[in-house]
Amino acid sequence: MKVVFMGTPEFAVPSLRALADAFEVALVVTRPDAVRSRGKSLEPSPVKRCALELGLPVLEAARMTDDALAELKRCDADVFCVAAYGCILPDEVLTMAPAGCVNVHASLLPRWRGAAPIQRAILAGDEETGVSIMRIGQGVDTGAYCAQASCSVPGKTTSELTAELAELGGRLLVKMLPSIVAQTAPWREQDESLVTHAAKISKAELRLDPSDGALENARRVLASSDAAPARCVIAGKSARVTAAAAPVAPDGAVDAPGEGTYAISHGRLLLGCAGGALQVVSLKPDGKREMDAAAWAAGQREHAGAWGRLA
Missing domain, CATH: 3.40.50.170 (Formyl transferase, N-terminal domain)
Structure with missing residues (x-):
């Protein structure tokens, strides 16, 4: 043939x-x-x-x-x-x-x-x-x-x-x-x-949004690519979330973060979403290398703050 x-x-x-x-x-x-x-x-x-x-x-x-x-x-x-x-x-x-x-x-x-x-x-x-x-x-x-x-x-x-x-x-x-x-x-x-x-995926579709559910945001991370990455703003700085898990429960040492806020506990980075929390496993802050969430958390002075959708 x-x-x-x-x-x-x-x-x-x-x-x-x-x-x-x-x-x-x-x-x-x-x-x-x-x-x-x-x-x-x-x-x-x-x-x-x-x-x-x-x-x-x-x-x-x-x-x-x-x-x-x-x-x-x-x-x-x-x-x-x-x-x-x-x-x-x-x-x-x-x-x-x-x-x-x-x-x-x-x-x-x-x-x-x-x-x-x-x-x-x-x-x-x-x-x-x-x-x-x-x-x-x-x-x-x-x-x-x-x-x-x-x-x-x-x-x-x-x-x-x-x-x-x-x-x-x-x-x-x-x-x-x-x-x-x-x-x-x-x-x-x-x-x-x-x-x-x-339809072709747009960059805007994969921006993480605290007003959406943790599972929906987790699927955005899974579906992301270099052409359309899953991005958001954490502690006032934009970053790409490269791996995440959702929904997750707090570990007892910290309350579940509310919608639009983040919390760091024992190296875990939790993003509060509507009806749950998204655990960031790894991320790439703009202008920096990709790192796991524990490494990023170690460099933060504040263990709680705001996160949101990239404009």
Whole structure:
């Protein structure tokens, strides 16, 4: 079986590796080198790095130009496989391979169609999420799916859940591809009455807020990323909370802090929220390195004070 693979971020790498182990990958299509970290130099995408490591041919394309389309046609692939490529594919690409174009989507469709299914599942408090092997069509994640696999959500960060779903998706894609190419896969249309949408996460959504519950704030910390970190103001200074636990009870040596106040006791940093307290496990004050809460607390003169939402 001959496959063309399209993907860009780390999420797509396990799918590429699984395909390369099982089938002939004729071409890997990924977005061009870009500034991907705090440095100023261009860096290859994780998929490009993986493809080069595996000795696979790479086409860098931000959109499907005539030259890119010609390259795809020359591959004469049986099927195109996509995992978080990051570009809209024209109809010509969707129908170019005999078995069409299939996608690894990081949710249990029809729940969480869209750009941020993993973070939305965390923020919503979903008990489980998963991956779907779906056909790519005209709408955003509206195509039929032929297989799904699930995993639990509670307590997992965005990066942890992304890594787990990436591995799950790669295995499921390879399992289903022979039946997809043979036209025997059991395709199922999505139930439109069950659709939820996973819009891109904004920075404002992940700002911690004392007027919200401790559990809601804890989910913001789990869902946070470098692009949209969980931030707040503690003792008059802004910081990113990188790990937290909620809800928590006081340890007996200190009363539970009220809404909008913090308390330090035996190295624990508690942020009072509506109906409970959020325990900060680690944080990164602006302009400083990341540290655990005990180290931060040791440097504070006041063991109680105010905290609030970042303006």
